[in-house]
Amino acid sequence: MTIFHKFIKQRQTIVTEQILSQVDTFGRVLSAAGVPFKVNRYDFVAQAWVQRNRLEGELKRLDLKVNRRLGPLKRFGLKLNNQLDPAISILPKSLAKPIQRTQAKARRLCGG
Numbered sequence: 001m002t003i004f005h006k007f008i009k010q011r012q013t014i015v016t017e018q019i020l021s022q023v024d025t026f027g028r029v030l031s032a033a034g035v036p037f038k039v040n041r042y043d044f045v046a047q048a049w050v051q052r053n054r055l056e057g058e059l060k061r062l063d064l065k066v067n068r069r070l071g072p073l074k075r076f077g078l079k080l081n082n083q084l085d086p087a088i089s090i091l092p093k094s095l096a097k098p099i100q101r102t103q104a105k106a107r108r109l110c111g112g
Helices: 003-032 041-090 093-110
Strands: none
Touching: 003 041, 041 093
């Protein structure tokens, strides 16, 4: 973990603690005024945890969906590259170089 990431994590912890402290203070003020306040810091933490897990699940679902759709394209790209390599090796260098550059770009696009 870099210094930057540690700094961000530290600032995030400080800000989170300040927010939760304000929620506690708000609850005490309302209680002193006789207004029932049913929300506390644990409710906020629990809700944040639930939302984080929901977002992680959504990201995993999207990742799986993208990988499932890209799988056939990647396999096709590999098959095409395996067939092109022998054909390119036969060509003269003046023709082979541009084709190899184009092939390298196609490999990067296909994730290969």
